[in-house]
Amino acid sequence: MTPQRVAGFPFTFACRRSGNCCAIPGGFVRVTADEAQSIAAHLGLEPAVFARRYLRPDGERLVDGLGSRCVFLRDGAEAGCSIYPVRPAKCRTWPFWPEVLADPALRRLVERTCPGIEPLAQD
Ligand code: SF4
Numbered sequence: 227m228t229p230q231r232v233a234g235f236p237f238t239f240a241c242r243r244s245g246n247c248c249a250i251p252g253g254f255v256r257v258t259a260d261e262a263q264s265i266a267a268h269l270g271l272e273p274a275v276f277a278r279r280y281l282r283p284d285g286e287r288l289v290d291g292l293g294s295r296c297v298f299l300r301d302g303a304e305a306g307c308s309i310y311p312v313r314p315a316k317c318r319t320w321p322f323w324p325e326v327l328a329d330p331a332l333r334r335l336v337e338r339t340c341p342g343i344e345p346l347a348q349d
Contacts, residue, residue: 229344232322239321242342245305247320248296250339255288255296257281261314268312 229238248255257265262285266276280297282289291297300308307313316323321336321343337343 229342230322231346234327235322237321237337237343237345239340240342240344243304243306244341245295245299246339246341248299248305248307248317249294250335251294253294254282254290255314256286256316257288257314258286261312264312265309265314268309 227240229240231238262276262281263273265280266273269276271279277285280288289297291299296307298308298313300306307317321340323336326333326336337345
């Protein structure tokens with residue numbers, strides 16, 4: 227897989243299927259109303275049933291699975307997302323989040339978490 231690069235970010239990314247980004251202690255997965263609706267449809271669930279089963283009371287974040295794992299993280303030799311085609315934008319854009327550039331502590335956490343990140347050589 228060709229590593230992805232996004233202008234302004236000091237690293238490249240090529241997913242190695244570790245699943246680490248889907249199980250960050252203290253992390254959560256934010257979903258918009260449209261995303262929740264798409265995931266519900268993908269699972270064949272009525273939106274209200276989906277919300278009861280998979281959304282936190284604020285309606286904006288997924289519940290956790292085991293420990294700090296995302297409820298949709300699937301086990302295996304290669305970890306995988308069980309709702310991959312309809313995963314939220316936050317997951318699609320990992321690790322190229324604007325807040326990663328703005329927050330050095332978050333950047334360090336992201337770089338430690340993800341084995342698919344390679345720092346770019348400094349000029
Ligand atoms: S929705 Fe899928 S990609 Fe996003 S954190 Fe959960 S398992 Fe990972």
